[in-house]
Amino acid sequence: MNVNNNRLGRETDERIIRAVYAMMTQEHRPIGKITVREICERTGVHRSTFYAHYQDVYDLVERVEKGMSRQLTEAFFRRLDEKASARDCFVEVFSFIREHREFYAYYLTESKSNGVLQLAWETIRGRAELTGATAATFGAKNQDEMAYHGIFFLMGMTAMVRMWVQGGCREEPGELYDLLLRQGAVQQQMIGW
Numbered sequence: 001m002n003v004n005n006n007r008l009g010r011e012t013d014e015r016i017i018r019a020v021y022a023m024m025t026q027e028h029r030p031i032g033k034i035t036v037r038e039i040c041e042r043t044g045v046h047r048s049t050f051y052a053h054y055q056d057v058y059d060l061v062e063r064v065e066k067g068m069s070r071q072l073t074e075a076f077f078r079r080l081d082e083k084a085s086a087r088d089c090f091v092e093v094f095s096f097i098r099e100h101r102e103f104y105a106y107y108l109t110e111s112k113s114n115g116v117l118q119l120a121w122e123t124i125r126g127r128a129e130l131t132g133a134t135a136a137t138f139g140a141k142n143q144d145e146m147a148y149h150g151i152f153f154l155m156g157m158t159a160m161v162r163m164w165v166q167g168g169c170r171e172e173p174g175e176l177y178d179l180l181l182r183q184g185a186v187q188q189q190m191i192g193w
Contacts, residue, residue: 009053012043012045012049012053013053015043015044015045016039016043016045016050016053016054016060017060017063017064017067019039019042019043020034020039020057020060020061020064021064021103023038024061024103024106024107025102025103025105025106026102028106031057031058031061034057035057036050036051036056036057039057039060064103065107068100068103068107071096072093072096072097075092075093075095075096076089076090076092076093077127078092079092087174087177090173090176090177090180091173091174091177092173093173094161094164094173094176094177095173097161097164097165097169098165098169098173101165101168101169104161104165105165105166108158108161108162108165108166109162109166125150156183157180160176160179160180164176
């Protein structure tokens with residue numbers, strides 16, 4: 001295996017990703033308005049090289065999304081492996097999001113999706129299953145009920161993070177966790193009103 005080509009390939013990937021990241025976060029360009037030609041001009045990469053790495057701009061953005069998701073879940077699991085409290089784990093996640101708020105502000109506004117958090121959620125759910133956690137572990141009656149709770153949590157968490165990031169991450173990560181903890185009680189009051 002040619003190590004030099006691997007290093008050059010990684011450097012090319014990094015240049016392309018940095019250029020697109022800057023277009024997205026600093027120039028606030030919609031994904032649909034970023035062209036391969038423009039990426040190649042900015043990075044000095046030939047079109048054939050770009051296409052050797054990515055199918056198109058959307059493929060590139062999806063890989064950036066997966067990379068951010070991987071880093072987000074690594075931050076969470078690092079704290080979990082250190083036997084940190086749930087609060088410390090979530091504070092780590094919220095701190096990561098705040099540190100990368102330009103990406104999240106763009107991504108959560110542009111895509112209107114929960115892709116990054118969805119990928120993180122799937123990883124966390126998979127790890128919970130590996131530890132033998134069941135629906136009952138979390139207080140649910142069965143897996144079907146757990147699926148409802150899971151999607152509610154994911155969508156609510158995504159909306160909460162979107163609002164927090166769009167508001168400039170004014171609250172501290174610990175405050176955001178405390179808000180998350182109060183959701184159950186507040187939701188119960190709202191539904192029973």
